[in-house]
Amino acid sequence: MLPISVVERETGLAKDTLRIWERRYGFPKPLRDRNGDRIYTVQEVERLRHIKRLVDSGFRPGKVIAGRIADSPNPRSIDAEAKPRVDHHVAQLLVLVKRQARRELSNALLEQLGELGLRRFVLERIAPLTTLVGESWARGELSIHGEHLYAEFANGILRTAAAGLETALAPPRILLTTLPGEPHGIGLLMARCLMALESAETISLGVETPIADMVAAAEKHEAQVVALSVSQAFNAAELLKLLPVLRQRLNSTTQLWLGGQGAAKAKLRLRGIALVTSLSEIAPTIAAWRGAAPEPTHNVYKA
């Protein structure tokens, strides 16, 4: 028997949303404790998590809750297009992730890292695998803890791999982080690896940095670029609410780069924000920045 605050945490559904679903659709229908406060059963929470998944992948709550959505069949969109091109190696890795075969997964990843080198490993293995893992999770083929476990593995490997790269540094100095509410840090790590491979100086703040602190950090470290990673799951409305605030408060000579699966949600409406549509665009984007040689700002670098 769980109170509404716990259910909010467990499911990611706002209290307001839980209440209005109850009012509109008759589900969930929690019992009340002696104070009249809602208390939810574990079963309800389980179903809510399921519904949340479907809603996140594009279905409408009204229909899902009414039970008018077939359960497993392909959550539209993704399917026919994406699947055919899955590389054989990546597909095999996905199997290991789903099985949560820790040892095997670890061995396979390390081996392929050694074989391909960091750049190709990131672009051809981790990036597509991360996308597939996200999709599998959305389809319900992978548990949340399975996804967590994968994230930890990728995190460890990328960090270890990147540890050796901090050598010769050239501008731009890039501040890396995610918006508040965006807990996925893998994209950030991938980006950091690729930027480091271009000898750019990266400063990572980890995930979920409040806007005000991004601005402060950019000034403090005299970053020429602030790069944000936005995952598929990130709320589009939230994104369009936060970005203008950030852009406006950031020094106008500081560039703002947006990458990740969810970056496209920021459409092209927004001025002063560069979309880095894929990881392979990072190198060209840095090259372009260097080419444009935007007045050697505050600090001068020695090559």
Add this chain to the structure above:
Amino acid sequence: MLPISVVERETGLAKDTLRIWERRYGFPKPLRDRNGDRIYTVQEVERLRHIKRLVDSGFRPGKVIAGRIADSPNPRSIDAEAKPRVDHHVAQLLVLVKRQARRELSNALLEQLGELGLRRFVLERIAPLTTLVGESWARGELSIHGEHLYAEFANGILRTAAAGLETALAPPRILLTTLPGEPHGIGLLMARCLMALESAETISLGVETPIADMVAAAEKHEAQVVALSVSQAFNAAELLKLLPVLRQRLNSTTQLWLGGQGAAKAKLRLRGIALVTSLSEIAPTIAAWRGAAPEPTHNVYKA
């Protein structure tokens, strides 16, 4: 001009709390947009963050907002006792963190890791430094992005250091994570290092795992122990709400260990939960587990 949802994210104050402070104390007093929705100024948000800090360190909102609290002077409790014993090396590291001297900090940490070895490095440097960083932040001597940056550094170093330890494994198999709402993962990484040094098998799920998934993961991986890290800042009421739920849903033969600065908040009221009061207790606790030899469960290990 920020809407209430953004302010909630930026400050960590619930919408309900923002509204009731306005009603009761007259601050914040946001303007309204054309729909009558609250919009906050950047200054208000700044002050709210300041107030939040003071409240978290024990002051009462009513007084703080009325301005009846002197600004900087020592937020009680911590002070006379903690300071005297700060090791010289750690104090120097703290200075680097505050200066956000990335290169120097990195060098100093790596050097000391090499000098002391992982175990002592964790126990004598990272652990006390993390505590100091947390306190400095609470006192307002360190910005949030300063804390983020430190967390990233520590994260990178500990992960890299731990990467080499995955060799001979013996029980118990330990599942590591934090509760939903607890984003601090450093304690987890430190614990993982120390556990790995005892040759225990660790499975880290990263931070903020929903209760249901901890239970599922523990079963899936047949973990004998679930270990949670709780930071100082974690809400005590939340902790006492979540732990019984977890304990109850977890297999009764699975032990639940609680560590971190905030673990003490779970007092001794709770049955079936072991407090690991400090990092140096980890080794003895594992030894004790092995000594008790709780019926060689499901799977048998070969030494």
Add this chain to the structure above:
DNA sequence: TGCAACTATTGTCTAGGACAAATATATTTA
């Protein structure tokens, strides 16, 4: 078929009331 106008759905916001838990203060007892 393509585009504009209309309708339905949905999440988030509002107000103001209530109450339990935590904390502070006053009073009594040892």
Add this chain to the structure above:
DNA sequence: TAAATATATTTGTCCTAGACAATAGTTGCA
């Protein structure tokens, strides 16, 4: 004086019920 108990205040979270903008889906028209 110190400790224990009772009373008062403070505080966050929950409640109901109404409103509306933004998005998604549907219809009508060129």
